[in-house]
Amino acid sequence: MEDLIKFEDTVSFVLAKVSTGFRTALEHRMGLIGLHGGQIFVLFELWKKDGQRQVDLAKKLDIAAPTIHKMVNGLIEIDLVTRAKYENDARSTRIFITPAGISKRPEIEAQWLELEANCLSCLNATERAVAFGILNKLRSNYAGRPAPEDGD
Secondary structure, eight states, rough: OOOOOOOOSHHHHHHHHHHHHHHHHHHHHTTTTTTOOHHHHHHHHHSSSSSSSHHHHHHHTTTHHHHHHHHHHHHHTTTTTTEEEEOOOOEEEEEOOHHHHTTHHHHHHHHHHHHHHTTTTTTHHHHHHHHHHHHHHHHHHEEEEHOOTTTO
C-alpha cells in the first residue's frame, strides 16, 4: 500500500489553517464595530474608487453576484453605502459610499492595524517582508496572474 500523505505536513494545510484563523479573527474584530469581515473589502474598493458597478465589485473581489448583492444590502442597511441605477443603463447599478461610510474608515483602519499587529507579532521585519512576498506570489498564482518578480 502506498504511503498516505500527512496533510498536516503540507504547505496547503498550514495555509488553510492560517487563512481560517485570520478570517475568524477578522470577523471578531469587525464585529466589534458592527461589520462582517467581507463587507470591509467592498468598502476598501469604494474608498479607492467610488461609484463602481456592482458587477465590477463582484469581479474585483472574486465573489458571486448574489454574495455581493447581500454584502451591499447589509452595508445599505447600516447607511455605509447607497445603490443607484446607472443613468445610461437601467439594468446596471452603481454603489456609492456615504458620508457615514467615509467616516467609518479610521475605525476600520484601527481594527485592521491591530489585527495585523497581533497576527504578525511573532515575526520580525525581515520575516514579515518575506511572508508578504510569498503570499503575494501565491495570490497571483491563484488568481491566474503572473507572479511578481523577486524584489518587486
